[in-house]
Amino acid sequence: MQWEVVIGLEVHAQLSTQSKIFSGASTAYGAKANAQASIVDLALPGVLPVLNRGAVERAIKFGLAIGAKINSPSIFARKNYFYPDLPKGYQISQYELPIVEGGDIQIQSEGVDKNIRLTRAHLEEDAGKSLHEDFHGMSGIDLNRAGTPLLEIVSEPDLRSSTEAVAYAKTLHALVRWIGICDGNMQEGSFRCDANVSIRPSGSETLGTRCEIKNLNSFRFLEKAIDFEIERQIDILEDGGVIRQETRLYDADKHETRVMRSKEDANDYRYFPDPDLLPVEIDSAWMTQLKKTLPELPHVKRERYAAEFGLSAYDASILTGSREIADYFEATVKLLPAHAKQCANWIMGEISARLNKADMAITSCPVTPEKLVELLAKINDGTISSKAAKVVFDSLWSDEMEQNIDAIIDGKGLKQISDDGAIEQQIDAVLAENQQLITDYRNGKEKAFNALVGRVMKATQGKANPAQVSAMLKKKLSSGTAG
Amino acid sequence: MLNDSLKQLSQRLENKEISSVELTKEFLSRINKLNSQLNAFITVDEERSLEQARVADQKITAGTATPLTGIPVAQKDIFCTEGWLTTCGSKMLSNFVSPYDAGVIERFKAVGAVNIGKTNMDEFAMGSSNETSFYGPVKNPWDSHAVPGGSSGGSACAVAARMAPVATGTDTGGSIRQPAALCGISGIKPTYGTVSRYGMIAFASSLDQGGPMAKSAEDLALMLNVMVGFDARDSTSLQCEAEDYARDLETPLSGLRIGLPKEYFAEGMNGDVERAVDKALEEYRKLGAETIEVSLPNSPLSIPVYYVLAPAEASSNLSRFDGVRYGYRAESYRNLEEMYRKTRAEGFGAEVKRRILIGTYVLSHGYYDAYYLQAQKVRRLIAQDFKQAFTQCDVIMGPTAPTVAFDIGEKSSDPVQMYLSDIYTSAASLAGLPGMSIPVGFGEKSRPVGLHIIGNYFSESLMLNVAHQYQQATDWHQKMPNL
Numbered sequence: 001m002q003w004e005v006v007i008g009l010e011v012h013a014q015l016s017t018q019s020k021i022f023s024g025a026s027t028a029y030g031a032k033a034n035a036q037a038s039i040v041d042l043a044l045p046g047v048l049p050v051l052n053r054g055a056v057e058r059a060i061k062f063g064l065a066i067g068a069k070i071n072s073p074s075i076f077a078r079k080n081y082f083y084p085d086l087p088k089g090y091q092i093s094q095y096e097l098p099i100v101e102g103g104d105i106q107i108q109s110e111g112v113d114k115n116i117r118l119t120r121a122h123l124e125e126d127a128g129k130s131l132h133e134d135f136h137g138m139s140g141i142d143l144n145r146a147g148t149p150l151l152e153i154v155s156e157p158d159l160r161s162s163t164e165a166v167a168y169a170k171t172l173h174a175l176v177r178w179i180g181i182c183d184g185n186m187q188e189g190s191f192r193c194d195a196n197v198s199i200r201p202s203g204s205e206t207l208g209t210r211c212e213i214k215n216l217n218s219f220r221f222l223e224k225a226i227d228f229e230i231e232r233q234i235d236i237l238e239d240g241g242v243i244r245q246e247t248r249l250y251d252a253d254k255h256e257t258r259v260m261r262s263k264e265d266a267n268d269y270r271y272f273p274d275p276d277l278l279p280v281e282i283d284s285a286w287m288t289q290l291k292k293t294l295p296e297l298p299h300v301k302r303e304r305y306a307a308e309f310g311l312s313a314y315d316a317s318i319l320t321g322s323r324e325i326a327d328y329f330e331a332t333v334k335l336l337p338a339h340a341k342q343c344a345n346w347i348m349g350e351i352s353a354r355l356n357k358a359d360m361a362i363t364s365c366p367v368t369p370e371k372l373v374e375l376l377a378k379i380n381d382g383t384i385s386s387k388a389a390k391v392v393f394d395s396l397w398s399d400e401m402e403q404n405i406d407a408i409i410d411g412k413g414l415k416q417i418s419d420d421g422a423i424e425q426q427i428d429a430v431l432a433e434n435q436q437l438i439t440d441y442r443n444g445k446e447k448a449f450n451a452l453v454g455r456v457m458k459a460t461q462g463k464a465n466p467a468q469v470s471a472m473l474k475k476k477l478s479s480g481t482a483g
Numbered sequence: 484m485l486n487d488s489l490k491q492l493s494q495r496l497e498n499k500e501i502s503s504v505e506l507t508k509e510f511l512s513r514i515n516k517l518n519s520q521l522n523a524f525i526t527v528d529e530e531r532s533l534e535q536a537r538v539a540d541q542k543i544t545a546g547t548a549t550p551l552t553g554i555p556v557a558q559k560d561i562f563c564t565e566g567w568l569t570t571c572g573s574k575m576l577s578n579f580v581s582p583y584d585a586g587v588i589e590r591f592k593a594v595g596a597v598n599i600g601k602t603n604m605d606e607f608a609m610g611s612s613n614e615t616s617f618y619g620p621v622k623n624p625w626d627s628h629a630v631p632g633g634s635s636g637g638s639a640c641a642v643a644a645r646m647a648p649v650a651t652g653t654d655t656g657g658s659i660r661q662p663a664a665l666c667g668i669s670g671i672k673p674t675y676g677t678v679s680r681y682g683m684i685a686f687a688s689s690l691d692q693g694g695p696m697a698k699s700a701e702d703l704a705l706m707l708n709v710m711v712g713f714d715a716r717d718s719t720s721l722q723c724e725a726e727d728y729a730r731d732l733e734t735p736l737s738g739l740r741i742g743l744p745k746e747y748f749a750e751g752m753n754g755d756v757e758r759a760v761d762k763a764l765e766e767y768r769k770l771g772a773e774t775i776e777v778s779l780p781n782s783p784l785s786i787p788v789y790y791v792l793a794p795a796e797a798s799s800n801l802s803r804f805d806g807v808r809y810g811y812r813a814e815s816y817r818n819l820e821e822m823y824r825k826t827r828a829e830g831f832g833a834e835v836k837r838r839i840l841i842g843t844y845v846l847s848h849g850y851y852d853a854y855y856l857q858a859q860k861v862r863r864l865i866a867q868d869f870k871q872a873f874t875q876c877d878v879i880m881g882p883t884a885p886t887v888a889f890d891i892g893e894k895s896s897d898p899v900q901m902y903l904s905d906i907y908t909s910a911a912s913l914a915g916l917p918g919m920s921i922p923v924g925f926g927e928k929s930r931p932v933g934l935h936i937i938g939n940y941f942s943e944s945l946m947l948n949v950a951h952q953y954q955q956a957t958d959w960h961q962k963m964p965n966l
Contacts, residue, residue, distance in 0.1 A: 042808055043808070044563070044582070044583070045563060045569070045576065045579065045581075045684040045685075045803070046562075046563045046581075046585055046680075046681065046683055046684045046685065048680060048681055048717050048718065050715065050718055051718065078799050080798075080802060080846070082802065082805060084807045084819065087803060087807075087808060088802060089801075089802020090799050090802055141808075268847055268848045270798075270799070270843065270847060270848075270851075271851075272795060272799070272846055272851070272855060275687075275688035275719075276688050276718060276719065277718050278718055278719065
């Protein structure tokens with residue numbers, strides 16, 4: 001049987017506020033256990049939550065960026081359950097009237113554009129951490145993370161493969177960083193995914209029973225876990241079994257998912273509006289003000305790059321992979337508006353390869369956009385060849401003391417020969433020694449022409465302008481002056 | 484001096500007739516003499532109290548005293564008090580020394596009032612008789628067989644027995660007003676949101692409100708001047724302008740319209756209570772007020788609504804008492820679940836458990852709409868009734884409680900009978916309106932009767948004026964039990 005895979009993702013994005021969502025304690029990562037747990041985070045008797053405005057603003061910005069509805073009022077609710085790292089015995093979250101409802105995200109998967117609908121995004125606090133090692137039969141509790149602001153972003157079950165799921169997660173990851181609401185650091189848990197996976201016979205309209213896979217903290221694990229889960233479900237159904245609704249945990253070491261809890265053990269969370277917090281009212285003035293702080297969004301930029309610079313969809317999407325890359329590109333193209341494609345090629349080629357190799361971010365690229373433009377200008381005015389430019393680029397990258405491009409060109413003798421007389425001399429010499437190629441060319445072998453150009457270039461040690469060589473050679477061969 | 488008003492005590496301190504240390508010693512010795520028989524205080528810490536008195540004396544000498552500087556105040560053991568045992572009347576917190584001060588405690592500290600001790604109360608403020616306290620029942624100073632009312636029974640007893648000139652209480656459904664009535668003192672629960680709930684251990688967050696208990700309306704006014712004020716740490720705290728609650732005390736009552744809800748005077752009220760209330764109303768007519776019949780058609784629903792909403796919030800508010808971070812923890816357990824189970828089974832008393840179970844039930848999946856949501860709707864109707872009534876009158880009056888103080892043990896096995904003690908007080912709590920009780924005579928067995936005054940939102944000054952004028956014309960508030 002042919003199966004259709006149905007996936008919805010829940011992403012927990014940690015909002016980049018300095019302090020927690022309901023207390024003044026710091027959210028900085030890596031402090032000593034419980035050093036960042038205030039009396040509110042510890043849930044001492046009598047303490048009360050006070051909402052962090054910055055967390056609300058980040059949620060609103062997200063909603064605006066995906067074209068969602070911003071609910072006003074928006075309500076905080078208590079989700080009640082017992083766990084040692086949940087100090088109040090309830091998590092403050094949102095249930096009815098989440099701050100963000102609806103919205104869409106456009107993804108590209110295997111070259112195809114697809115629109116993914118979002119169900120909602122709501123604000124909530126993170127729990128603490130239980131530490132089961134190092135305490136000799138006891139468990140430790142670290143409440144530094146308790147109260148960290150999270151935006152839980154829930155998609156509709158619109159994803160049809162692990163590849164799409166990863167494309168969606170990556171797009172979302174890029175977006176939250178793009179609009180500056182989340183640092184996206186997956187190692188530190190700033191961006192975590194849960195996947196709801198089900199399958200159904202192709203063509204069926206009804207959803208199959210789903211399993212939720214928890215805490216997938218890398219794109220690779222997300223993909224592998226979903227693929228494993230799809231196989232597992234297909235095996236069960238093809239053996240005549242039934243899928244049980246359950247929450248499963250992905251074990252990266254064993255590459256499998258296993259049961260965490262079944263639907264029967266699921267908590268009744270007894271959601272109700274938190275009486276300690278007032279409904280959040282968001283007026284249009286606040287939204288307008290936040291809208292102004294939003295940068296141009298990636299999909300808008302992509303369309304603009306295509307329209308304004310004639311870039312392909314592929315190029316535009318690479319250049320908008322992060323705000324930093326886009327900034328670099330725009331700084332470059334601003335100085336060289338007629339050569340956008342050339343700028344794009346250099347950033348996606350030379351620069352990106354170098355950055356990857358050195359594991360560096362583009363913001364710390366030793367070759368500034370201004371230098372790159374200066375270098376490209378040398379190609380475009382015929383001073384050096386593209387090939388020679390790469391040599392200059394290498395030098396700029398690795399020798400921060402020598403940033404004078406002219407001096408580098410001179411020092412390395414990279415100047416292109418553009419003098420007709422000098423080139424003609426070389427052409428004549430090459431033609432004189434390669435009668436066979438001339439004959440071949442005249443018999444219609446295009447390759448022979450390229451070989452001749454190559455030999456002239458070689459004779460000039462690559463310094464001749466290849467376009468010039470080509471033109472002059474063609475002229476000579478057709479005028480019959482050769483051979 | 485034990486019968487002195489705050490004004491008189493303050494005068495004595497200012498005139499250096501007596502120091503705060505001496506005054507504090509005076510009340511401490513009264514507590515020493517009477518507490519073993521009345522059980523009004525859970526914690527008395529002479530050294531700490533005297534230390535505060537010494538600081539107050541410096542303030543007085545420096546000339547920076549305000550009306551409450553150097554005055555001993557008994558604090559209900561629901562207010563977190565730095566360095567003091569803060570038990571909330573529960574075994575669960577029988578070892579909890581608070582590391583911080585409640586907003587209310589801070590305000591008393593700031594004016595140099597002296598904390599004379601922490602008063603007994605129903606466990607987590609759940610009760611109307613003070614019999615649910617882990618620290619044993621408080622006795623009514625007028626009759627040691629009688630309950631003092633609850634939950635602020637220790638505070639009411641302390642003031643009635645002149646172990647403290649004034650005290651704080653908290654009121655969720657009548658917990659200031661009912662014990663004030665049963666002990667023959669005055670008490671006011673101000674408009675919800677005027678007194679900070681920060682550091683006031685939560686029972687039902689949308690109803691809990693702190694307030695003062697004292698011998699007279701004039702003393703209540705001076706106490707409110709200290710207690711009321713915005714607190715950014717409590718999101719439900721209201722930002723209103725500071726006012727002097729004593730400013731209108733002397734205004735004559737001619738033209739005052741007193742609303743008498745026909746539902747309150749219908750049935751359920753004991754004859755002795757009715758006689759005392761009628762006599763008080765007669766006195767008000769003499770003072771120039773007119774009485775008019777009003778209707779609060781939904782008020783009979785206030786007890787069922789209250790006993791859905793308050794337990795719902797309580798079941799969640801009390802989840803933090805899990806033995807993990809502070810407070811009582813069971814001595815032996817084999818695993819996490821057993822630790823929770825035994826800790827909470829052993830740490831909470833029967834009434835608290837009953838309410839946690841009711842609250843958990845009404846919030847459960849499938850019952851939420853029928854109970855919690857329905858109760859919220861009726862709550863709005865109850866508030867609308869008052870809104871309507873206040874178009875016809877300035878204040879509403881009736882009995883505070885249907886009976887005088889009942890005997891210890893009389894209702895403790897019948898929770899519904901006990902809950903009906905709050906039949907007249909819970910409606911104002913649900914509406915968030917201010918309510919107060921003043922003594923207006925004695926009923927059966929010479930036990931005190933209280934008159935209930937409900938005002939419109941933020942009309943505390945008017946209510947205090949109404950009570951003060953009555954107290955100028957009568958002397959019920961000066962009656963003192965023989966001890």
